[in-house]
Amino acid sequence: MKTRNRFGSITALLGAALLLGPVAHAAPKKPAKTTQSAKKKPAKQADVRRVAVVASGPHAEAARDALEAELARRPARYEIVPESAVRSAASRLGQDPTTAAGASAVASELGLSALLVADTSTTGKKQQVRLSVRNGKDGKALASPAAARPATAKLVPVSVKRQWTALEKGLQKSRAPEAVVAPSKPVEPEPPLKPATPITDTTPVTPPAKTPVTPEDKTPPRKPVVVAPKPEEKKPEDTQTYAGTARRPPLVEGAVGLKLFGRSLRYKDDLFGVLRPYTLGLDVGGFALPGAPQVSGDLTVYPLARFKQGALARLGLTGSIDQSFGLKSTGSTGAVSYPTVAREWQAGLRYVMPFGQAERYGFEVTGTYGMNTFRIDPVNDERPLDLPNVEYQTAGLTLGLRAELTQKLDFNFRLGYLHPLSAGELNSDTWFPNASMGAVTGSATVAYRLNSFLDVRLKADLRRYFFKFNPDVGDNYIAGGAVDQYPGLSLQLGFKY
Template sequence: MSLCGRILLGLSAATVTTFALSPIALAAPKGSKSIAIHIEGPNADDIREDIASLVPETLKVVDADAFSKSLRGAGQTKPVGDALVAKAQRKKAIDRIRKAGKAAKVEGVIYGVSRTNKKKKKEVHLVYVDENAGDLAVDGAVPLGGSRDDRKKALEELLGPTLSQIAPAAAAADEDKPKDGGDEGDGAKDGDDEKDGDDGDKSADDGDKGGDDGDKGGKRKRHDPRSALFSVEAGVEFTGRWFEYSDPVTQNLRPYDVFGQPAVSISGEVYPLASTDIPVLKGLGITAGYMLALGLNSAVGEGDPISTTYQRVNLGLRERLSIGESAVLGISAGLRLLTFEVDAPEALARTVPNVSYTLVRGGLDLRVPAGPVALALGADYLFPLSSGPVYDRFAGASVQGIGAMAGVLVPVTTGVEARLLVEYARFFSSFEPAIGDPYVAGGAIDQYLGVRLAGAYVY
């Protein structure tokens, strides 16, 4: 256990050190243009974040607060509301939006109103306003009633062609550089305004794109399990244990069973290098978890209840790999400490199946979207470094373990999901007793089941 702990500690320290020393590019490509995104109404922040995630890397998004200030300066001090939909009523508002865009020095403004239409359906009506006074390049509604993935697809269909048209090509990012000294002065005069606006908005743009933090194009999206910086889960677990001997001979071998015992659990993952492009390390995370049964007592027949401790500690590393567009594969390794101890008097203690497993754990897990929810599956191999008192009674005890997990993950709001998870662990052992031993059996099966209801936050 000490050696494994030192190995894990060393890997963790190496990860943190690499994160501290790794250069992270925060700036967008030189010469990129900028736009503003302004959404009003319910869930405005989520809608704005979804739109920002569609913006090409060469097209920057200015700070939301800075553009709101430009709007107020242009005379649009109140929300536009449903007037944005009625073409006959929105001319003044469009003119103010155009004026605010010029003041913010942007190529154009994506302006949206989240509302409930006449058919009682939730939607966001979007327009794209630039310096041209003619017809709007974008003027349509996106439904909000489906899943977030459906909304993103609809947003991309509506906005994608316009964003692609106005975004500079990546290969032309440095074309604005003057080629000789004679043109340098003119180039500075012509481009100063645009460059000043772009440079001032670099930091704001990084935040607008959902915390991309140097991923050069938004490879790390906030609240996405494929690229999250961290996640935290807390919940209530209903646990059970079943222990029985195979081929018992002596009369001092007691089986054990309990189910439905409430417990509390908390777990988390952190990926220090998730915002970088460093292969392997950007998907490497540190994981930890703890579970404790509350008020658990045991008894022999009709005897008095005996205080019992059941707890589980996990510590490890996990490599996260994206599969296709939405599935996530996890490869994990680490330590698990599992303790189940009945605090029995000395005479009874020699018969109860107390264990204290120190386990090396290696496993795989998979998260796959299924419509509006996601399914979680996992499997572990559990190798005991030590097993505890019940196995110490037998000569030649050999113990192995396996684990499995399955569950449903339901999104609640941005970054928050409800989880229903079932976890199972099974330890199977064989003994080599000799004639005259005080404890004689062929082996034992030790099983654990937990049904967990939890809430999680993914950032």
């Protein structure tokens, strides 16, 4: 009885094993979760931004090299576009890439995400480095760290490294214009050629052996490539640097300052030796050196400069005035000093024609009407009768040449002819009624620019009136002619906007 029970138990266990064995074998095994597999995640590919550097100022090269070096250290983030491409596009579009509108226009042309702008110009007496990031989509400034000063060629890279963290935050926020961000349509691979169908023929033809095609023989499909804009052929104006691209004429320019002037009146062929020469200032060989003070100023306004482009935008209204103060003249005995007034003013039209690379040069034509007065006032109703008061009314034409010699120095030279319409007492019936006269004027100015608005000017000028008296028998005075000239030397503060 016990043997049968044991046999039954063994039989039951074998049956259960046979039933559960296939189920256990069919159950899927779960892979073991390892730490290494848990850490592996698909890496997110970073966006590569097209960035260009635009630098200006005396240390522009150092700033450009330092910024491009920082970008080159991060090739997975940034693609560098040459500055020459930016300036060429700015010249072609007539835009300033350092402004919001100009940066957006240039970015749309070149597909830029951002522009790094570096300015190393001088402010006041010290040079500084001003860096900013402009968004390619709308041209707005995304980062503008505080300017670093002082700036030298050796310290510019240090300033760039200090400000790079703030600049890169702005670069990561930058976006390219939508019209350029969209990638170009991928090129579809050409379909494989089908083998030609053999022509049916009664003659048995052995089909050609097919060349086995290996996976290496298959041409892989081309990847989408963003087509970079082709550089256009350079026109003559494209060779200009940005400093001269599509320059707008100024709305107003002028100067004000202190002038020292002199005067020398000399007669020729004084038959009776009664005509008294006059000198104001130190006399050196009959030429008076500047020494008497005057306040001088000039102003030119271009009223259409902000509304029009072309010829009319460079037509201006111009005027100038020189006014003396504290002058005295003595009589023939030297005992009495007489108040003396010296004044000159001019008004007219000026037209400027720029030319040359980057419009660094300009040709001027100025037409004016003016008056030059030199008057000795009486004391106790008496004044020297041997010194005629002059008041020259003139119409003149002046030609000028202006040039930017360097980034800081400007030069201006003018030469003109004045036609006197009258000369006051000197061509009156009392003195020389038959006089014929003319005048020439010239000036040379050197200006040192403090910034884009102000400069300091040193100016030397000369006005020279010459006469031929043509006397008749019975005239009060007999002389062949005279020369009346006014040299001047001015120190002025100039402005341009």
